[in-house]
Amino acid sequence: MSDFEITALVLAEHEIFRRDFGALEDLTGQELADAWTALAARLEVHAVAEEELFYPLLAQEADGEEETAEGVHDHNAIRHAAAAVDDHELGSDGWWEAVRNARQVNADHMAEEETDFFPPFKDAVDDEKREALGMRWLAFHDEHEEAEGLSGEDADVAEVVATEVPEGDPTV
Ligand SMILES: [Fe+2]
Ligand SMILES: [Fe+2]
Structure with missing residues (x-):
């Protein structure tokens, strides 16, 4: 099995999230703002990529409708937790509390x-x-760098469950 198997790629990005949330703690000012913006965008790309490529098949082929509902619910909770960070002044106690909450909600979900x-x-x-x-996971990330073209809106469980995932390797 190559490194391009989808769950290996999802896992690799989980490890990046674990690292990047930790790395925020050492930053201040503009560097902190930029790192958080990049991390929040990456969380959104990751969530939508899973909603298009992972969860529909978990629901349809692995009898995992309940798990899919739970995953999508978690994604929306992560979206709300990440959005709540911007209600606070960068680097303030409230800001850090919101970031650490987003980190925890995301960590529990990844696990x-x-x-x-x-x-x-x-x-x-x-x-x-x-x-x-x-x-397809890699191609999706190329197309939506910095969450370009993604709404950031909540995902809908029924839509995810019903999504048709294209068959085959997009590069051949
Ligand atoms: Fe997820
Ligand atoms: Fe994930």
């Missing part, structure tokens, strides 16, 4: 995906398809 959602997904979706999805 649940890794522990409870990846295994049934990998059982249900074969290697070749997961590799093709990995290529």
Whole structure:
């Protein structure tokens, strides 16, 4: 299995989130503002990519409608927690409290995906398809750098469950 298998790529980005939330603690001023903006955008790209490429198949092929509903609910909670950061003055106590809350909500969600959602997904979706999805995951990130073209709006569970995921590797 190559490094481009989709759950490996999702996991790699989870590790980046863990690192980048920690790295904020060492920053101040404009560097802190820029790092938070980049991290918040990346959280949104990650969430939408999962809603388009991971959760529909978890629901449709791994009997995971309930898990999908939970994942989408979590994504919306992460969206709200990240948006709440901007209600505070950069670097203030309230700002840090909001960032740490977003970090915790995201950390709990990532752990649940890794522990409870990846295994049934990998059982249900074969290697070749997961590799093709990995290529789509990378292409999606290229297309939506800095969350360009994404609304940041809440996702809808029924829509995610009903999403048709294209078959095959987009690059061949
Ligand atoms: Fe997620
Ligand atoms: Fe994730």
